[in-house]
Amino acid sequence: MTVHMHEYPDAAALAAALADEVSVRLAAAIEDRGSASIAVSGGSTPKRFFETLSGRDIAWSKVTVTLVDERFVPPDSDRSNHLLVKTHLLKDKAANAAFVPLYYDTPTIDDAAAIATEKTADIGTPFDVAILGMGGDGHTASFFPRGSNLARALDLSGPRGVLTMQADGAGEERLTFSFASLADARFLALHIEGKGKKDVLNQAMAGSDETEMPIRAVLKRAQSPLDIYWAP
Numbered sequence: 001m002t003v004h005m006h007e008y009p010d011a012a013a014l015a016a017a018l019a020d021e022v023s024v025r026l027a028a029a030i031e032d033r034g035s036a037s038i039a040v041s042g043g044s045t046p047k048r049f050f051e052t053l054s055g056r057d058i059a060w061s062k063v064t065v066t067l068v069d070e071r072f073v074p075p076d077s078d079r080s081n082h083l084l085v086k087t088h089l090l091k092d093k094a095a096n097a098a099f100v101p102l103y104y105d106t107p108t109i110d111d112a113a114a115i116a117t118e119k120t121a122d123i124g125t126p127f128d129v130a131i132l133g134m135g136g137d138g139h140t141a142s143f144f145p146r147g148s149n150l151a152r153a154l155d156l157s158g159p160r161g162v163l164t165m166q167a168d169g170a171g172e173e174r175l176t177f178s179f180a181s182l183a184d185a186r187f188l189a190l191h192i193e194g195k196g197k198k199d200v201l202n203q204a205m206a207g208s209d210e211t212e213m214p215i216r217a218v219l220k221r222a223q224s225p226l227d228i229y230w231a232p
């Protein structure tokens with residue numbers, strides 16, 4: 001497993017560098033295959049990166065954006081990753097990008113996962129770009145420590161698609177792409193900021209129990225090289 005570490009003096013420099021690289025990757029995909037796909041994370045970290053990327057001059061009408069994971073909440077909830085992406089990425093030059101949500105207003109979360117799997121079947125085989133985040137507990141996407149569906153989610157021999165997840169510390173029930181859907185992205189990045197997250201990353205690199213820190217699956221078993229972007 002190859003890991004490339006990219007460190008920046010501040011969050012603005014990181015956002016610019018990551019937006020540069022992602023723009024190049026999306027433009028290359030459009031050039032090569034006529035369209036591009038990107039799966040992004042939610043949480044608090046990606047806002048500045050989204051704002052920067054939304055100003056980049058690429059053929060956004062040929063780009064499909066989706067989420068690495070989502071809470072089972074409607075898109076007007078302030079806990080929604082969809083709302084985050086709508087507010088900070090799908091605007092300016094990126095306003096013309098297509099967006100495929102993971103949340104659907106269905107009786108059960110399993111129904112929503114099935115619809116999300118179907119709706120995303122054509123765009124992530126593999127994703128041109130997947131940007132992961134990481135929580136202070138070592139979760140990434142919605143691969144939470146001791147999560148209800150963690151073994152299935154981390155099984156690289158499993159199918160592509162969207163799974164459900166419940167876990168202490170996750171808050172709402174979650175929808176998440178499986179590791180098999182993300183691990184072979186043509187550009188696979190982990191975006192983290194702050195000394196605390198660097199410490200968590202170092203702790204993850206030093207151990208092997210994926211149930212305790214699911215980010216270890218990405219660090220050790222992703223099929224694509226992993227580019228880690230960090231700023232204090």
Ligand SMILES: O=C1O[C@H](COP(=O)(O)O)[C@@H](O)[C@H](O)[C@H]1O
Pocket residue numbers: 040041042043044045046068069070071081132133134135136140141142
């Ligand atoms: O729950 C989530 O958290 C992680 C990390 O979020 P952050 O606020 O610490 O940046 C995120 O990667 C994931 O997509 C999100 O659903």
